[in-house]
Amino acid sequence: MNVENYFRESLKDHKLHLTLLDPEEQSPDKAVSMAKEAVAGGTDGIMLGGSTTESSELDATAKALKENVDVPVILFPGNITGVSRYADAIFFMSLLNSSNPYWITGAQALGAPTIKKMGIETIPMGYLVVEPGGTVGWVGDAKLIPRAKPDLAVAYSIAAEFMGMKLLYLEAGSGAGEPVPGEMISKVKKTTDIMVIVGGGIRSGEEAAQVAKAGADIIVTGTVVENCSNIRSKISEIVEGIKSV
Ligand SMILES: CC(C)=CCC/C(C)=C/CC/C(C)=C/CC/C(C)=C/COP(=O)(O)OP(=O)(O)O
Ligand SMILES: O=P(O)(O)OC[C@@H](O)CO
């Protein structure tokens, strides 16, 4: 099935959890064993990406995951190097609040011909970086959305919807001290019909539940898996949090 439809169909029943793996952080075999644990814990898909990705590493990891794991593998590109033919889909993302046109339409134009040849599914996504923003905010020249200004996020979200984007990703930055504020998520969700993904700084079932309760449709965790001795139980804690709301 097409990944966007898989999201839509699943959302009729439950909110989704995606596990972010960085292909640079471990071998393809290790990524497969981590992903299998995450699936056993209840994750609904694997996102693959990092702020500095090398294409051959990405290919090897995407291929291994696709052959060995039963949930969709979705690319989360940090640049034009974040593209691989072995994934099920790519978040075709534009960093809407960047001050550098490269991250809004430049990387997209440079990557598009290759992606078209590969024939993988593209999911148009608005990417909004909220304070503190982490590496992504710095690399992406983001004019960070202040945590206390949910209306700015709402304005970008309405614009994303009007531009035809199917998903809006509210990003606090990998490893952020706190997730995106609940008030921001709920205002965005109330004002738009777009599917809302939230990530950055979510480490516990309780935090995941708060983000889900605020209205996030899809909740992403990355760092928590990198630093965890029992991936299955951590992911199942987070998934239970999400499903408890
Ligand atoms: C559509 C195409 C081909 C490219 C889009 C390129 C864009 C818009 C990128 C946005 C800016 C950016 C640098 C995003 C990175 C997103 C990402 C993969 C984050 C994961 O980052 P980590 O590597 O986990 O960060 P740390 O190094 O801080 O852990
Ligand atoms: O690593 P964490 O903090 O879980 O963040 C996930 C994702 O939103 C980063 O792009």
Ligand SMILES: [Mg+2]
């Ligand atoms: Mg990382």
